[in-house]
Amino acid sequence: MGKRFITALLALLLVGVQVFAQSAVSGKVTDETGEPCVGANVLIKGTTSGTMTDFDGNYSLPHVKQGAILVISSIGYTTEEVKVGSSAVINVVLQSDNRYLDEVVVVAYGTQKKKDVTGSITDVKSDIVAIQNTTTVSRALEGAAPGLQVSMVDGQPGYDMAIRLRGVSSTNGASAAALVVIDGVAQQTNSTYENPLSQLDPNDIASVTVLKDAASTALYGSRAGNGVILITTKRGSEGKSKISFQSRWGWNSIGNYNVNSIDTAAEYYEYAWQSIYNSYRYGVNGTGLPGVDANGNYYTNIATPNHTDEEARLFASQHLFDYNGSETQFQKNALGNNMAYNVPGAIYTPTGSGSNASATMSGAYLVDPVTGKINKDARLLYNGDAADIMFKKAFRQEYNLSASGGSDKIHYYASLGYQDEPSFLIASSYKRYSGRMNVDAQALKWLKIGANVGYSKTSTRAQAGKWGSRQIGGAYGNAMLHVKGWQPIEPVYTIDKNGDYVLDANGDKILNTKNASYSPLGVATSPYGSDFKYIAETNIERQDISTWTTRLFADVNFLKYFNFNVNFNMDESHWKRTMYVNSVAGRGTPNGGFGIKTYQRRIINTQQILTYNQDFDKHHVDAMLGHEYEDLNRDDLNFGTGYELIPGYAIAGNFIGRYVNAGGENSTTPGFSTNIYRTESYLSRFNYNYDSKYYLSGSLRRDAASKFTKDNRWGTFWSVGAGWRFSEESFLKEMKTWLDNAKLRASYGVTGNSNGLTSYYLNHYWYYAVATWQTSSSGTGVPASTAIRTGNDLVRSDLTWENIHQFDLGLDFSVLRSRITGALDFYDHKTVNSLFNQSVSPLASAGYTTVLGNAAKVRNRGFEIELDADIIRKKDLTLSVGINGTHYRTTLLSVPADQIPNYDETMDLPKGCWTVATEDMAQAGTASHAGRGIFYLRGEGKDLFNLYMPKYAGVDEKSGLPLYWHRVTYYDVNMNETTGVYEHGGRYANYKVGDNVKTDVAADASYYEVGSATPDWIGGLTLSLKWKDFDFSVVSAYQIGGKFFSMEYSQHLFRGSSMGRQRIPVSKDLVGNTWNPDNTSAYYPMQWFPSSGASSYYLDGSLLPGSHNYTDMSLFDASYFRVKNVTIGYTLPKKLTKKVNISALRAFVSADNVLIFSQQKGVDPTFSTIGGKEVDTFIYPQMQTLTIGLNLDF
Structure with missing residues (x-):
């Protein structure tokens, strides 16, 4: 009994000690100024027990052991750890963790605390550069800093990009590039010979600092006028040696790319059919084209058609492949005898001879004359797309x-x-x-x-x-x-009459470049010789x-x-x-x-x-x-x-x-x-x-x-x-x-x-x-x-x-x-x-x-x-x-x-203004490009990149022809004393000088200010999310406003307006949206099918109705939003990696050039910062990259 009493007494004493050791702890958490820290976390280290401070900074924790460690943390403050002693009251003062104030940045010839800098600088986070899969640092900088504008030179891997800071401060376009300084030494930069940003491994970069004003750049003197980009490579630091290994594997494919042209054989044949229908029924004097009257005005036979609707439909179906601008002499036309369908019951009657041989269809037609659509019984033999052999992953x-x-x-x-x-x-x-x-x-x-x-x-x-x-x-x-330029009616590889590939002696397909593909119409023209x-x-x-x-x-x-x-x-x-x-x-x-x-x-x-x-x-x-x-x-x-x-x-x-x-x-x-x-x-x-x-x-x-x-x-x-x-x-x-x-x-x-x-x-x-x-x-x-x-x-x-x-x-x-x-x-x-x-x-x-x-x-x-x-x-x-x-x-x-033209009222230019060619275009009015081109209108007080070009005025409902705006000039209403005639044939003699008049004479189209190539707003957006061991980030760039002209798009319109002309794709926008008597609200003019190479299609040798030669039909808003990079990663917990002597192991998946939103789908406005014609003319587009990778630290 004595032993039991002693044991019970000891147990009571131990309970008492334990209760004594777990007394409550309370206190107040303040900052260094004495203000209470509201919502600070107070946790017992190594446990999940804790609380938060109230509005006055007070907290209270029950049952806290002596010797326990309290961890006090709050956003914006350094974390404090306090050991619990005998006192039941523990007050804590948190120190500000103001990273912004203590941050050190690289400046010209040295470093400074960011809070002490009097200049305008931006410190680009190095991980934004390193996370992107790119062959040059310049691509990664797009949208990374305010004022920094990056434009594409070429999508070729390894080619550098043009970098501009705070726009352009010179009339000399070649002088706008920012200075690049690597480890304190200024670099020679141009996209052809010297591209240091392509030579530099982004993984070696410690910091990128952008200097933008005189206070930050003037120490670079004569090179600093366009801003400075300072790049510092990594250095070692005191402490344990660190070995890092990074590997990335992935696939490159074509990025933002869209031909914006008819991409099915059916639509292509149907479009050609409608063009032949128009030329046969509404063309003038059997030419398949509009006519010109004695006053120089253009007209068509819409009011008095040459043939009935039924006759024109049948004609277009019969002569789909051999109408070449003549209603009596038939021969191979721009479709090149390329027959992508097998048409049951069709009879082919030969026409033309030699290389111009073709055939007229009868019995059954590829395009149904009643519906204007592909014959429902026709069987497609092949799909032609050159991308299949030129592109790869x-x-x-x-x-x-x-x-x-x-x-x-x-x-x-x-x-x-x-x-x-x-x-x-x-x-x-x-x-x-x-x-x-x-x-x-x-x-x-x-x-x-x-x-x-x-x-x-x-x-x-x-x-x-x-x-x-x-x-x-x-x-x-x-x-x-x-x-x-490949048309969907053309086979990529040589085919036989059944649509099967013709193979060479090695059993390989033969590229269709030798006029070898079968066609029931005659020899099919290969797209390229x-x-x-x-x-x-x-x-x-x-x-x-x-x-x-x-x-x-x-x-x-x-x-x-x-x-x-x-x-x-x-x-x-x-x-x-x-x-x-x-x-x-x-x-x-x-x-x-x-x-x-x-x-x-x-x-x-x-x-x-x-x-x-x-x-x-x-x-x-x-x-x-x-x-x-x-x-x-x-x-x-x-x-x-x-x-x-x-x-x-x-x-x-x-x-x-x-x-x-x-x-x-x-x-x-x-x-x-x-x-x-x-x-x-x-x-x-x-x-x-x-x-x-x-x-x-x-x-x-x-x-x-x-x-x-x-x-x-x-x-x-x-x-x-x-x-x-x-x-x-x-x-x-x-x-x-x-x-x-x-x-x-x-x-x-x-x-x-x-x-x-x-x-x-x-x-x-x-x-x-x-x-x-x-x-x-x-x-x-x-x-x-x-x-x-x-x-x-x-x-x-x-x-x-x-x-x-x-x-x-x-x-x-x-x-x-x-x-x-x-x-x-x-x-x-x-x-x-x-x-x-x-x-x-x-x-x-x-x-x-x-x-x-x-x-x-x-x-x-x-x-x-x-x-x-x-x-x-x-x-x-x-x-x-x-x-x-x-x-x-x-x-x-x-x-x-002496550079400003002497103005008089006879000039068709704003007072004090002149024109300058964009990129490689000739100046307006020169002999080589008379009346053609897209230019900048320059003048004192004007935007340096003020685009100047003819304006499209819609469709003439009487003729189906395009209209252009003409600004009435002095000699339009007043006879020229030197020549004794009115300008433009006297067509505008009844108007007042300065009136804007619609005209169907392309050569009369006046030039107008159509907006600036300079964007209204440029910038970037980043997002970073971390949850436990997962990380997710998005890097993007955007541009709002500005204009650019698309030469490629204008060529697609030109081809569509004249199917008989050279091999250029037909814009998909034209399908169902060209003018005819049943579609008078169409935006685009009537389509035609003249003879191949018909010079008369130039009408008067100047502007083309299809806007190929530069009207605002092909002018687009340069706004875009690009998702440059999306990355998701996972870092293994250290308790696992430590077992195999690895400090850190991170796996990630990353996608670059993910997508771009722009007005003209498939066009990247960043290929030009000045809106000129080379924005997207068969340009090498940027790649899209999908990558998986590993980062290991030892």
């Missing part, structure tokens, strides 16, 4: 291995990368091999040394365009033209680039507040372009051609930077003095030859001829050139702030460049900036509960721009041994000409940099413990001496018509907004959204007075 792969780490003395980062990016297009690909080693060491207490060494080798095989250029939109070698698949696979357009970058630096700290930094940088690039056209098929026949262009460039850059940095109580001062020197030396060597010995063998030794004409395609001109370019600069910066509240900054740079004459070699560029963090003012203390940071900043300065300028002061030497040989089949002959010259062109002797005066007013803010951050900016850029080609008629006889000088003034003005928000911030769930947008306009302020 291509397997891509990418690997990156990196190691980083360091001690208190040395830091290192090393990486190796490989990317294999075959295109969806046959014989088009991109490969990159890359390596990097970044090392820095604290050699002595006062001395730090380091080196960054990078290597990249890329090989890009593009579709072989016209010799010597990519020839966007050109016929030769353009696979997109072949695919989009040459094997375009063979051409695409055999001809070569390849660029191989090897680049070494070396950065050596030393940092010396002395006198406590001073640092002296010395940098030696050398970039060496070797570029080789190989071009080959075969001798078997295509325009290289019968000789073939081979050419090589090589380019070797070495840039040596040295920098010496002295900095001073000190705090005096609440005062902070830092200053910098520097010197920079750069030497660029470039050698080019060109070689060309012809007369191929063994077909398809693309090496120089396979050619025996010298520089010759290869089947109409000149191989590259043999020659050699050397370009030497040197710059020297002195730079300085000063920053001051008081109590991190009031800021002043200034910078100054003097640049000298050898490209200019001695008297104009030096330029001065500078900036001043100021900032006020009004959130730190005592009178706003009550707002500190939600206002973390608010800073008003302003800057003004002058930056420069010399993009688009070559060397003009005897630093550009050329030697050409041009041999235009009078060749025989052996390639021998006598050189016809040689030439030696320097690289001087006709320029003004006082030519110098463009000087851009920049003003910026901005607001940076952070609220709700950095839950929402953002920036607002207004900017005004004025280029006071923009490059401008002035007319110099006295020199025209010497071969010059213009001289380049600093003669114009341009203003670029806009505003920007950037917002980032953490909508949800919880332990297992976070949701973040970012959005940015920019609006800008570029205005031409002034040009030399």
Whole structure:
């Protein structure tokens, strides 16, 4: 009994101890200002027990053991852990976790805390760049920062993109590109020779910072006028070594692509039938076309048809394949005898002869004359689509291995990368091999040394365009033209009478290029006479680039507040372009051609930077003095030859001829050139702030460049900036509960721009041994000409940099413990001496018509907004959204007075205005494009990209013909005293000058302002969601407003308006929407079927009724929304990966170029930022990529 009593007593004592050890704990949670933290989480570590603070910051937890750890957390604060002792009251003060204020960003020649920056900058999150599957960093930057506009040059993998910041501040379109700086060294950038953003592995990027105003860019002086993109590569840090491996596998396929043309044989035949019906019934004088009366007006026989409806229907069905503009002489027409159907009971009566042989149908018809639709008993034999052989799904792969780490003395980062990016297009690909080693060491207490060494080798095989250029939109070698130009009635492979494929001796299908396919009508015309698949696979357009970058630096700290930094940088690039056209098929026949262009460039850059940095109580001062020197030396060597010995063998030794004409395609001109370019600069910066509240900054740079004459070699560029963090003012203390940071900043300065300028002061030497040989089949002959010259062109002797005066007013803010951050900016850029080609008629006889000088003034003005928000911030769930947008306009302020046309009332142009060609179009009114084209209307005070073109006015209900707007001119109503006649044949003599009148005479169409090519708004949108171990992100870009002209679409309309003309697709928009007496509300004019090549279809030799020659029928809104990337990933829990010695393992699926919404489906407006005709003319579209990947950290 005694034992039981003792046991019971001990049990009671233990219970008492346990109860005593689990007493309640309460307290209050406040921030550093004493304000209560509402809704803070108070948890017992290692358990699920916890509570939240009330409105006054109070909390209470029952049954808490002594020694337990309380974890207190709240959004916007650092998490605190407190051990429970004997006290029952535990008050906690949480410190602000304001990441925005402590964030350090890269700036010109250094770094700064973001809160202390007085300039306009945007720090692009590196994961936004790394997450996207792309061959160049520039593609990933689309929509990534306010003010940043990216436009496509080509969808070819490896080709760079055009980058513009805050629009255009020059009349010289070639000078608008932003400066790219990698690891402190400015890069040479152009899309053909030098594309450093394609050479750089995105996995090596630590940060991307966009500098936009004078305060942030002026230290780059003469190169900073278009903004600066700073890229810093990764470095190691102190701590445990880390090895990372990333692999990506996936498939590339064609992205946003739509031919917007009739894509079924049935619709195509039915459309042709309706065209023949119209020509036969309403054409004039048996031509199948409208007529022209004595006054020059066009008319048709709609009011008095040539034939009855029943007669016209039967005629169109009988002569579907042999009507060629004549009602009596029948022969093969534009349908080319291509019969995609077997028509039971059809009888084919031969017509025409030789290559024009065809047949008239009777008994049964392909198109039912009663319904105008395909005979329901007809059997489809084949579907023709060239995309089946030109496009493919291509397997891509990418690997990156990196190691980083360091001690208190040395830091290192090393990486190796490989990317294999075959295109969806046959014989088009991109490969990159890359390596990097970044090392820095604290050699002595006062001395730090380091080196960054990078290597990249890329090989890009593009579709072989016209010799010597990519020839966007050109016929030769353009696979997109072949695919989009293929008609659905044409078989891709040769077929027999049963619709079965004809096979060669190896059992392979034969491409339909030899007029070999069966047709009951006669010989079917092949779409192309040459094997375009063979051409695409055999001809070569390849660029191989090897680049070494070396950065050596030393940092010396002395006198406590001073640092002296010395940098030696050398970039060496070797570029080789190989071009080959075969001798078997295509325009290289019968000789073939081979050419090589090589380019070797070495840039040596040295920098010496002295900095001073000190705090005096609440005062902070830092200053910098520097010197920079750069030497660029470039050698080019060109070689060309012809007369191929063994077909398809693309090496120089396979050619025996010298520089010759290869089947109409000149191989590259043999020659050699050397370009030497040197710059020297002195730079300085000063920053001051008081109590991190009031800021002043200034910078100054003097640049000298050898490209200019001695008297104009030096330029001065500078900036001043100021900032006020009004959130730190005592009178706003009550707002500190939600206002973390608010800073008003302003800057003004002058930056420069010399993009688009070559060397003009005897630093550009050329030697050409041009041999235009009078060749025989052996390639021998006598050189016809040689030439030696320097690289001087006709320029003004006082030519110098463009000087851009920049003003910026901005607001940076952070609220709700950095839950929402953002920036607002207004900017005004004025280029006071923009490059401008002035007319110099006295020199025209010497071969010059213009001289380049600093003669114009341009203003670029806009505003920007950037917002980032953490909508949800919880332990297992976070949701973040970012959005940015920019609006800008570029205005031409002034040009030399002698460049403005002398206005009089007889001119059909607004006063003080003139026209400038868009891209490669001739100027309005010139002989080569008289009355044709799309132009910019330029004038002082006008938008620089103000589009100017004829306007479509609908359909004439009496004739079914297109109408255009005509603006009545002075000589329309007043006789020209010189010629003694009224303009335009007196058709508008009864109107007033300035009246807008509808006319059916295409040549009379006036030009009108139709809107700006500049968008109203550009920007991007990102979304990031994390739930437990899952992550999901979306990266997108958008554009609102602006106009662009689609040459391709206009050609589709032209073809549809004249089925008898050349092989161009018929727009699907025309089906059921062309005018006829039963469809008078149609938008498009009546369709016709004249003879093949009928010049009369040009009507008066000017504008075509089908709008092929540039009316606003083919003008579209350039707005778009693109989903650039969607990624979903899963990270394995660490408790699992630790078992196999893996620090982290993440698997993910990613899709790039997912979709795009735009007004014209299948058209990517980003192929042009200026709205010109090459927006989508058989352009190589962007790829769409689906990828799976793994990230492993050890």
